[in-house]
Amino acid sequence: MFRTNKAHPWHGIPINDNSPDEVTVFVEIVPRDTVKYEVDKETGYLKIDRPQQYSNVVPANYGFIPQTYCGGRIAEMARGRYTKPISDGDNDPLDILVLSEHHIPRGDIILKATPIGGFCLIDGGEADDKIIAVLKGDKVFEQYTEISQLPKGILERFEHYFLTYKSLPDEPNICEIAYSYGREESYKVIESAIADYATLLATNA
Numbered sequence: 001m002f003r004t005n006k007a008h009p010w011h012g013i014p015i016n017d018n019s020p021d022e023v024t025v026f027v028e029i030v031p032r033d034t035v036k037y038e039v040d041k042e043t044g045y046l047k048i049d050r051p052q053q054y055s056n057v058v059p060a061n062y063g064f065i066p067q068t069y070c071g072g073r074i075a076e077m078a079r080g081r082y083t084k085p086i087s088d089g090d091n092d093p094l095d096i097l098v099l100s101e102h103h104i105p106r107g108d109i110i111l112k113a114t115p116i117g118g119f120c121l122i123d124g125g126e127a128d129d130k131i132i133a134v135l136k137g138d139k140v141f142e143q144y145t146e147i148s149q150l151p152k153g154i155l156e157r158f159e160h161y162f163l164t165y166k167s168l169p170d171e172p173n174i175c176e177i178a179y180s181y182g183r184e185e186s187y188k189v190i191e192s193a194i195a196d197y198a199t200l201l202a203t204n205a
Helices: 070-078 153-166 182-204
Strands: 025-030 035-038 046-051 060-066 094-099 109-123 131-137 175-182
Touching: 025 035, 025 070, 025 094, 025 131, 035 175, 070 109, 070 182, 094 109, 094 182, 131 153, 131 182, 153 175, 175 182
Parallel strands: 094 131
Antiparallel strands: 025 060, 025 109, 035 046, 060 094, 109 131, 109 175
């Protein structure tokens, strides 16, 4: 049977049988976007969240891993390495940035990616992890298997984006990068987000 309706990108797209070594990604924003898009949780369509602030442009293809959720397990992982209070996960799918030499023209696209590490971002007291990955089969970026192997400038762009993407003049910054991690810990974060998603489904059954 062929599908006659569009799958919801969060709930209806499989994460990937090979996860966490390889994951499916739903891309919401590409580096040329001047508007921040995100999936509407109710309908599954992309909606405008806000214009990108000032000259702040997302440094890689940005989206989320389907059938994941940043809840209690993600928060607990962050508490183990961060001394300030953390209320919860951010209650959204697990975010991911995918590096590629290839021009992906727009969001609303599915791709396969290989995680190599990530950042634990604390946003307003909530754990909001960002997985860093490379596009599967990308002949330039597939050489990188650990976040520590990336050129310093790429890591600095990631850090700058997440430390400033919600900043407004004369208002305190609510985002902080608590720590970064390599590939093996990124696998644990992904597995925790999968478990948090299972809990979410059970709670709302």
